[in-house]
Amino acid sequence: MISRVIHLEAVKQRKLFSSVILILAIAVVVTNLEGLLRSRSRIEGIAGITAAFLVGGVPLLALLFCSTAGAGLRSSFTRSAEEMLPFAPIRKVFGAYLTSLIYFVSVGSLIVLASVLTGVLTESFSVFDQYRYVPTLGIFLIVVVHLHLLSFILSYWLKQPVLGGGLALIFVAIEIFFLRSGSNTRIGEAMDTTVDLCLKAARSGLLRLS
Amino acid sequence: MSTTIELEGIQKSFGKKSVLRGISGTIDEGKVVGLLGRNGEGKTTLFRIMLDILAADGGRVSILDMSPDRSSRIRLKVGYVPERPSFHEFMTVQQVLNFRENLFPTWNREKAERMAKELELDLTTGMKGASKGTLAKTAWICATAHNPAVLLLDEPTSGLDALVRDSLLTHLVGELAEEGKTIFVANHHMEELSNVLDEVWVLSGGRIRNSYAMDQMRQGACRITGRLKQADAVIPDLPIVEEHRSGGLVRWPTVDASAVRRIREMAILDSMETEALPAETAFKLLLGKSGGIL
Numbered sequence: 001m002i003s004r005v006i007h008l009e010a011v012k013q014r015k016l017f018s019s020v021i022l023i024l025a026i027a028v029v030v031t032n033l034e035g036l037l038r039s040r041s042r043i044e045g046i047a048g049i050t051a052a053f054l055v056g057g058v059p060l061l062a063l064l065f066c067s068t069a070g071a072g073l074r075s076s077f078t079r080s081a082e083e084m085l086p087f088a089p090i091r092k093v094f095g096a097y098l099t100s101l102i103y104f105v106s107v108g109s110l111i112v113l114a115s116v117l118t119g120v121l122t123e124s125f126s127v128f129d130q131y132r133y134v135p136t137l138g139i140f141l142i143v144v145v146h147l148h149l150l151s152f153i154l155s156y157w158l159k160q161p162v163l164g165g166g167l168a169l170i171f172v173a174i175e176i177f178f179l180r181s182g183s184n185t186r187i188g189e190a191m192d193t194t195v196d197l198c199l200k201a202a203r204s205g206l207l208r209l210s
Numbered sequence: 211m212s213t214t215i216e217l218e219g220i221q222k223s224f225g226k227k228s229v230l231r232g233i234s235g236t237i238d239e240g241k242v243v244g245l246l247g248r249n250g251e252g253k254t255t256l257f258r259i260m261l262d263i264l265a266a267d268g269g270r271v272s273i274l275d276m277s278p279d280r281s282s283r284i285r286l287k288v289g290y291v292p293e294r295p296s297f298h299e300f301m302t303v304q305q306v307l308n309f310r311e312n313l314f315p316t317w318n319r320e321k322a323e324r325m326a327k328e329l330e331l332d333l334t335t336g337m338k339g340a341s342k343g344t345l346a347k348t349a350w351i352c353a354t355a356h357n358p359a360v361l362l363l364d365e366p367t368s369g370l371d372a373l374v375r376d377s378l379l380t381h382l383v384g385e386l387a388e389e390g391k392t393i394f395v396a397n398h399h400m401e402e403l404s405n406v407l408d409e410v411w412v413l414s415g416g417r418i419r420n421s422y423a424m425d426q427m428r429q430g431a432c433r434i435t436g437r438l439k440q441a442d443a444v445i446p447d448l449p450i451v452e453e454h455r456s457g458g459l460v461r462w463p464t465v466d467a468s469a470v471r472r473i474r475e476m477a478i479l480d481s482m483e484t485e486a487l488p489a490e491t492a493f494k495l496l497l498g499k500s501g502g503i504l
Contacts, residue, residue, distance in 0.1 A: 001313075004312060004313055008298075008309070011298075011300065012298070012300075077296065080292070080294070080296040081296045081297050081298050083258075083261075083263050083292075084261075084285060084290050084292070084352065084353075085282075085285070085310075085313060086282045086283070086285040086286045086313055086314070087282055088280060088281050088282045089280060089282075090280075
C-alpha cells in the first residue's frame with residue numbers, strides 16, 4: 001500500500017518538481033545566452049550557475065520540497081479528499097516524506113552532477129586536503145538532511161509551509177552556530193571547513209558569472 | 211441474523227464541547243437504519259469515528275468484527291458517502307475510479323462502469339470545478355463499487371436537485387438494500403427513504419434518545435384528536451410525541467401504534483379521531499420531540 005501512497009504523492013508533488021526543473025533549465029539557458037553576449041565560454045556560465053545552485057539551491061530545495069509536502073498533508077482539502085482512502089495515517093505521512101525526499105534527491109543529484117562535470121565541486125575541494133574532504137561533505141549532507149526533515153515536521157505540525165520552513169531554517173542556523181563554537185574541536189573544524197567550502201563555491205560561481 | 215454494527219458508549223468532545231455523550235446501539239446484518247438528528251448533533255462525527263477517521267474519546271465501535279485501530283482496514287470493507295464529497299482536483303472521474311481500483315482489492319470495474327452509465331456520469335469530467343451532482347455521483351460509485359457489506363451515508367444527496375436525489379436514493383439505496391447490505395444513513399429528507407428503512411434512531415444531545423421500527427412507525431404515525439372526559443385530567447404516561455391541550459380538547463401526535471389502543475383501553479376521551487400522518491411529518495415529529503421544533 002505504501003507504493004500507492006507514494007504514487008499519489010508523486011502526482012501531487014510533481015507540479016513543484018516540474019517547476020524546479022524548469023527554473024534550473026531556464027537559469028542554464030539564460031546564463032548561456034548572457035555568456036554568448038559577453039563572449040564567455042558556455043561551461044563557465046553553467047559552472048557559475050551550478051555553484052550558486054549547489055550552495056544556495058540544495059538547502060533551499062530541501063526546504064521547498066519538504067515544507068510543501070508536510071503542510072500539504074494537513075490542508076483541509078487534501079484531508080477531505082483522502083479521508084476515505086484506505087491509507088493508515090502513519091503510512092500517508094511516511095509516503096509524503098519519502099516522495100519529497102525522492103524528488104529532492106533527484107534534483108539535488110542533478111545539481112551535484114553538474115557541479116562535478118563543470119569542475120565547481122572539485123575546484124572548491126582542491127583547497128582542502130584529503131583528511132578534511134569526508135567530514136566536510138558529511139557535515140553538508142547532515143545539515144541538508146536535517147533541514148529537510150525538520151522543515152517537513154514543522155510544516156506538518158504548523159500546517160504552514162512558509163512558517164515551518166522558516167523555523168526549520170532558523171533552528172538549523174542555530175545548530176550550525178553551536179556546532180562551530182562548541183567544545184568538540186573536530187566538529188567545529190569540519191563545520192568551519194564546510195562553511196568555507198560553501199563560500200568558496202559561491203565565490204567561484206560569482207567569478208565565473210561576472 | 212448476526213450483528214454487523216455495534217456501538218457502545220461512544221464519546222467525543224472537541225475542546226470543551228461535548229458532541230457525543232455515549233452513543234450505543236446495534237444494527238443487524240442487512241438492515242437499513244436511519245439516523246435522525248438536527249444539524250450539529252454529531253451525525254458526521256459518529257460516522258467519522260466508525261470509519262476510523264476520528265478517534266473516539268471513549269466507548270467501543272465494532273463493524274464486521276473490526277474495531278477502529280488507525281490502520282484504516284475498516285475503510286476497505288465499508289462504503290462511505292460524505293455530505294460534501296471532495297476529490298483531488300487534478301483528476302478526472304475516470305482517474306478517480308482507476309485510482310480506487312488499485313486501492314481496493316474487491317473493486318468491481320463493471321459495476322463502477324454500469325453505475326456511471328446509469329447515473330449519466332461523464333467519466334472525462336475533471337474534478338476541478340465539478341458540479342455537486344458530479345461529486346455526489348462519483349462518491350456513490352466510490353462507496354459502492356468495492357462491494358462493501360456496510361454502507362454509511364451521511365446526507366448523501368445534500369444540495370442535489372430532485373431528479374438526482376430520486377435516482378440516487380430511490381434506486382440505489384433500494385437496490386443496495388435488496389442486495390442485503392447493511393446501511394446506516396443520515397438524511398435530512400428521511401421521508402424519501404421511508405420505503406427502505408427498517409429502523410430510525412433519533413440522535414439528540416449526544417445520545418440516541420429513541421429508536422423506532424419503521425413498520426411500527428408506518429402503522430402508528432397518526433394524530434389523535436378528541437375531547438377529554440375530564441378537562442383537567444392528568445394523563446398517565448402515553449407513547450405520544452407531544453401534547454396540545456386547549457380546554458378539554460386534546461391533540462396527540464404519535465408514532466407508536468400502541469398509543470391508539472391504550473387510549474381506547476383507558477377510556478379517557480369522549481370522542482376520538484385519528485388521522486394518519488405522512489412520513490415527512492412523522493420524522494419532523496421525531497425531531498420535534500428531541501429538539502422542540504414543532
